[in-house]
Every structure is written in structure tokens, then in C-alpha cells.
Amino acid sequence: MSKLPHIGTSIFTIMSQMANEYNAINLSQGFPNFPVDKRLTDIVAKLATQNVHQYTPMSGYPPLLDKIVNLTQQSYQRTVSPKEEILITAGATEGIFATIQALVNANEEVIILDPSYDCYEAPILLINAKPIRVSLNDDFTPNWESIKKATNEKTKLIIINNPHNPTGKTWTEDDFIQLEKLTVAFPNLVILSDEVYEYITFEQPHVSIHHRPKLWNKSISISSFGKSFHITGWKIGYVIAPEHLMKEIKKVHQFLVFSVNSISQVAISEYLDSVEVNSLGNFYQQKRDFFRTLLKDTKLELLPCEGTYFQVASYANISQEKDLDFTKRLVTEFGVATIPISTFYANGKDAKCIRFCFAKDDTTLSQAAERLMKL
Known part of the structure; x- marks a missing residue:
């Protein structure tokens, strides 16, 4: 008997699988697609041969x-x-x-x-x-x-x-x-x-x-x-x-x-001896502002984004579909994967909002915006 009977495959896995299946741009899962700081990878390369294992x-x-x-x-x-x-x-x-x-x-x-x-x-x-x-x-x-x-x-x-x-x-x-x-x-x-x-x-x-x-x-x-x-x-x-x-x-x-x-x-x-963690906000703010500028002429309504690398948008001006249905159609018809916000609520509250991850390189964000302009 399951201890967690109501828990199945996560929405993050589902949307990433759909993105792969339909060759969509994946702005669903919260991970960056740009290179790690070379200073860090150089440290790892050096440590690989040292007694730290x-x-x-x-x-x-x-x-x-x-x-x-x-x-x-x-x-x-x-x-x-x-x-x-x-x-x-x-x-x-x-x-x-x-x-x-x-x-x-x-x-x-x-x-x-x-x-x-x-x-x-x-x-x-x-x-x-x-x-x-x-x-x-x-x-x-x-x-x-x-x-x-x-x-x-x-x-x-x-x-x-x-x-x-x-x-x-x-x-x-x-x-x-x-x-x-x-x-x-x-x-x-x-x-x-x-x-x-x-x-x-x-x-x-x-x-x-x-x-x-x-x-x-x-x-x-x-x-x-x-x-x-x-x-x-x-x-x-x-x-x-x-x-x-x-x-x-x-x-x-x-x-x-x-x-x-x-x-x-x-x-x-x-x-940590060489990185300035307090500059991260500036780095991601440029990403946020770039993405928001790209989307300003779409029919999506962008909600305030004060932190994280996620942008929530309302699609209420476009459709009254359930957000899960809308996100699936966004993948199959427009080639962009996002996350429906209702999945973060226990009661499934559907405010017609979806979440984008903008921790991506500029090319990826531009290509996604190009597709979203067709909504």
C-alpha cells in the first residue's frame, strides 16, 4: 500500500518530456542552460587529481x-x-x-x-x-x-x-x-x-x-x-x-x-574566495528585463517579478482553458514548454497563469518569444 497514493509524475517531468517529444523550447524546469563560471570548472579540474575524494x-x-x-x-x-x-x-x-x-x-x-x-x-x-x-x-x-x-x-x-x-x-x-x-x-x-x-x-x-x-x-x-x-x-x-x-x-x-x-x-x-554572490541579482535582472521586453508585444500579461528566475504571466486575455490544457497546447502548437500555476495549489486553483523560467541564454529566450508572439 502506497504511503503517498496521490503523488504521481511531477508536472516538471511531464512538461520536460513533452518538450523533448515535440522539440519545444523548454522554459518549464528551473535550471539554467548557459555555461558555469570557468573559474569554478577550472577549480574542479584541478581538484580531480587531488586527495579530496x-x-x-x-x-x-x-x-x-x-x-x-x-x-x-x-x-x-x-x-x-x-x-x-x-x-x-x-x-x-x-x-x-x-x-x-x-x-x-x-x-x-x-x-x-x-x-x-x-x-x-x-x-x-x-x-x-x-x-x-x-x-x-x-x-x-x-x-x-x-x-x-x-x-x-x-x-x-x-x-x-x-x-x-x-x-x-x-x-x-x-x-x-x-x-x-x-x-x-x-x-x-x-x-x-x-x-x-x-x-x-x-x-x-x-x-x-x-x-x-x-x-x-x-x-x-x-x-x-x-x-x-x-x-x-x-x-x-x-x-x-x-x-x-x-x-x-x-x-x-x-x-x-x-x-x-x-x-x-x-x-x-x-x-567563494573569488566570486561575488551579491552580483547575481544584477545578472538575472538583465535576463528578466530582456525577457520581459521580448514579451511586451504578446497578448500575455506579465505579473511583477521581484526575485528568482521565474516570470509568471496571465493568459486570461487569450483563452479561458484550464491552465494545464493551455500549457500542453503551448507545447504542441507553439513549441514552448511552461508550468501551469494551478499545480502548485492543493485545491488546484486556476487563475489562468503560467510560469516561465528565464535562466536561459539570450538565443533561447528570443526564439521562445518569437513563438509566443503567435499566440
Whole structure:
């Protein structure tokens, strides 16, 4: 008997398979198609012949932990302990899974804000806890009245995602003030802050859980080198949490993977000496602006994009089809693969919106726009 009977093939797999079948331009799955920084590939080539191929310590390669301490201090003016408060994980997904498995018990509740990324729910169900899905407002900002109504003494965890996938929305100072008030009302509430796109924000600087000292003792942050350095296939991220929570997360982590790929940890540790992570926003903002300019004469209505490398668009002016049907027709008739936003909602809410990934080279984006002009 299946533990996850309702979970089938993910929409990302379905759309990528359709893109291959119909030779469509794939703007569905969130991975870049341009080269990795040569400085990083040169480091990997050098390391391949060195003695870096055995297990690292369970919590991570010590020099990399120290670099994360420096990065967190530079980015957020927060000091964390490399030994007690940082864990290198096999991608952000493993960090999220290990955190939920470690901290949530059967019959407790976890608030998920919809539309939401699909990796949050499964680990909750696997421990017989209850996911509570709360919809964001129509403009994808948090609906604090709904969140407060959904929170009770059984609520162990609230998962926040900022910058937000799939919508590119970012949290404001006021959102964090409301979150702080919620934790005062419910002192046992723990926050899981998915910030894998933290270095990809545009006009407004990223407001992070790391900026909120009142929340540090009850917050776990999730970061991704894969997203930050466009090396998604490396599957390497990290978790920052206070020691009393991190102890429990490490217990789960050691039996999931024990330690993460050694050469990738050493390579990133060296790379952090030469890369400027805070320039990533400018790089992706140029991509966003280029893509939005290409699409401005289409019939699509582009929604605001404040962060991530995703652009949401409404097709309500074009069709009243269900978004899944529209995206499939977009592949078969126009040769462009996207993701329907309804698949990120537990209730399947269909606002006639689709998600594009613009982390692609200019040629790919131009060719896609050319096809979308025919809509």
C-alpha cells in the first residue's frame, strides 16, 4: 500500500518530456542552460587529481563551513557557529526533508503557503503529520488573517519561501513583523524559511529571516549553492539553525546521506574566495528585463517579478482553458514548454497563469518569444 497514493509524475517531468517529444523550447524546469563560471570548472579540474575524494565530516567540509560563516556575516550581519549551527546538505530538498522529519511529530500540523513548491508536503505526510494549505492573496502576498486562523496549538511548523517559487514575489519588512507576532502568540511555532533564491532579487534588496534576531532561536533557513551558482546538478545546499534544532536535524541527515559529495564542497569552498554572490541579482535582472521586453508585444500579461528566475504571466486575455490544457497546447502548437500555476495549489486553483523560467541564454529566450508572439 502506497504511503503517498496521490503523488504521481511531477508536472516538471511531464512538461520536460513533452518538450523533448515535440522539440519545444523548454522554459518549464528551473535550471539554467548557459555555461558555469570557468573559474569554478577550472577549480574542479584541478581538484580531480587531488586527495579530496573521501568522506568529509558529517556536517560538512570545515573550510566550507567557515566560508558560510563569512558569507552570512557579509550578507546579513549575522554571526553563526560553523560547528553547531550549519549543515551542508545534498541540495536544499534534503535540507527541507531532514528538517521536517527531525522536528515534526505525528498528528502535528505544518502550514504551507500556496502556491507552493512540491517538495514540502511529502515529508509531512510520511510522518503522519498534517499539511495545512493556506492560499496567498491574489497578488501572492501572505494573507495574515488566513494564516492566523490556520494556526493553533497543534501547529509545529510554518514553511515560508522567499523569494517565492513559482511567483517571484518577495517578503517585506511588514511580513516579518506579522510573522514575529505570530510566534509570540504561538511560542512553540518553528519557522522553516526556504531562501534558495536569496541572492536573486532585483529592485528591492532581499529581506531574510537572518535579518530578524527575534526569530533566530526558532528558525531554520535553507540555502542553495546549486541555485546561486547555477550548478543545479551538483545538488548541494546548506541549513542554518540554532544548536538545539540543528542537533535534531543532524540526527536525520546522518542516516539520509551521512556526508555530501566531497569534491563539490572543496570546490565551492575555494570558489567563494573569488566570486561575488551579491552580483547575481544584477545578472538575472538583465535576463528578466530582456525577457520581459521580448514579451511586451504578446497578448500575455506579465505579473511583477521581484526575485528568482521565474516570470509568471496571465493568459486570461487569450483563452479561458484550464491552465494545464493551455500549457500542453503551448507545447504542441507553439513549441514552448511552461508550468501551469494551478499545480502548485492543493485545491488546484486556476487563475489562468503560467510560469516561465528565464535562466536561459539570450538565443533561447528570443526564439521562445518569437513563438509566443503567435499566440
